[in-house]
Amino acid sequence: MPAEPEQVVILGSGIVGLCTAYYTLSLSSTTKVLLIESSRSRLIAGGASSYAGGFVACGSSWHEPPAQSLARHSWDCHRQLSDALRGESKWGYRSCGAVGLAVGGTDESRSKYRTLPGGKGKTVIKADKERLPAGQWVEGEREELDTAGGVAQVDPADFCKTVHDYLSSAFPDRFTTLFGEATALSSPASTLARAASAVLPSKLAPSAKRILTFVPRDSNATPTEIPFDRLLIAAGPWSAAVCETLSLPPIPLTNLPGHSLLIRPALSLFTPSTSSSNPDLPSEAVFAGISGAVGGVHASTSGLARGLTEEEKREGYTRSPxxxxxxxxxxxxxxxxxxxERGGPQRKDGLPNKLPDTVDGVKELLDERCVGRLKRAAGAVSPLLKEENGAVIEKEQFCYRPIASDREPIIGPLAPNVYISTAMGPWGITLAPGAGKVVAEMMLGRKMSADVSKLAPTRFAIAKL
Structure with a gap:
């Protein structure tokens, strides 16, 4: 087995970077991890890692073949992390059901960017004067979706905070977080230098390490050179821009903008099931299609974002909440x-879909029209989610998720001693723990726990031939 790296540098403090740091430090007793985050506000997991839904589905029926092995392994990692770090109490980890729901008809798809499994047991649920039958909280034709392989729910913001706090306290001598920008990367050491390093005493041998130039966020900071053995690009939707800055091979990455709401339901309208002593709503994920909703937010074949039409702005619902x-x-x-629409027109030199240069500018783009469409869709799905019935909008959120041209994750070596892990789209929370462990194993020279060969960045070069 080759010698383990002394220094691993991870660019990006989202859930992928944090999980990779966790497994690198857990699998090795000596390797040090430096986590670099570019947020000017010093935010840890300040993007989609904190604002995503937190849905975890790892069965093969939820994923395309290239990612199925990773998804299966990620379920084991989610359970292991929850057991090790008290996930049930710390980040609300719990198993859940999955429901497909047709509201007002069956002509609208229930997801524009996920692969949903088949369902069974269709039941029509109707409200009587805003009150649903006992145990029900959504209205429409519902069917139970396949949960084989594991389906669960987490609060991703709490997950990321818990993992970062744990790393900082459990590995004080081997884990460091810095805020700043990586601006340059040295060329790989020559073959002669690497050979000399292998045979000469350490005091005489030339360094085979690569150098990352880093500019701290502190005022009047000067660039610092950071030697490393392994570098991971895990900057989410900014990963392509990071690759360009560091003169690394380009990756075909864009982003998926996403608005979301956190709603406290009007529980006065909910009647618990007579067969249950639990007064809470059932633990489940609902994928709805609203017939007649003025929408078209996605072309379902591509899953890529576009702007709203004038009709959608005036009266539209989110079609597939x-x-x-x-x-x-x-x-x-x-x-x-x-x-x-906020933020003005797309800059010619800007990142796709108005993605700001750093995560700090994302919240300024929250669009009230998009929020309104979500509110109307939520109310169409459940009377418990209507503000006029007493529901309370606790948070309005916006984030960007990284997505590749073929809608599969990008995981693997990118250049000598440089790796990448990104493009998990709507499956970032599901796949991040498994991806973190597999990439840690790559960087440490260990046997990998899942087959991610079809997710390697080299697939894009092959496709061009």
Missing amino acids: ELFVRANGLIYVAGENSIP
Whole structure:
């Protein structure tokens, strides 16, 4: 087995970077990890890692073949992390059901950017004067979706905070977080230098390490050179821009904008099931299609974002909302993935879909029209989510998720001693723990726990031949 790296540098403090740091430090007793985050506000996991739905589905029926092995392994990692770090109490980890729902008809798809499994047991649920039958909280034709392989729910913001706090306290001598920008990367050491390093005493041998130039966020900071053995690009939707800055091979990465809501439901309208002593809403994820909703936020064949039409701005619903019942009683509502109007027109030299240069500028793009579409969709799915019935909008959120041209993750070596892990789209929370462990194993020279060969960045070069 080759010698383990002394220094691993990870660019990006989202859930992928944090999980990779966790497994690198857990698998090795000597390797040090430096986590670099570019946020000017010093935010840890300040993007989609904190604002995503937190839905975890790892069965093969939810994923295309290239990612199925990773998804299966990620379920084991989610359970292991929850057991090790008290996930049930710390980040609301719990198993849940999955429901497909047709509202007003069956002509609208229930997801524009996920592969949904087949369902069974269709039942029509109707409200009588805003009150649903006992045990029910959504209205329409519902069917139970396949949960084989594991389906669960987490609060991703709490997950990321817990993992970062744990790393900082459990590995004080081997884990460091810095805020700043990586601006340059040295060329790989020559073959002669690497050979000399292998045979000469350490005091005489030339360094085979690569150098990352880093500019701290501190005022009047000067560039610093950081030697490393392994570098991981895990900057989410900014990963392509990071690759360009560091003169690394380009990757075909864009982003998926997404608005979301956290709603406290009007529980006065909910009647618990007579067969259950639990007064709370059932633990389930609901994927709805609303017939007649003025929408078209996505071309379902591409899953890529576009702007709203004038008709959609005036009266539209989100056509395919997703609703997740969290352990804290809040309902997470998402599925509105149009490009925000705020922030003016797309800059010619800007990142795709108005993506700001850093995560700090994302919240300024939250679009009230998109929020309104989500609110109307939530109310169409459940009377418990209508503000006029007493529901309370706790948070309005916006984020960007990284997505590749073929809609599969990008995981693997990118250049000598440089790796990348990104493009998990709507499956970032599901796949991040498994991806973190597999990439840690790559960087440490260990046997990998899952087959991610079809997710390597080299697939794009092959496709061009």
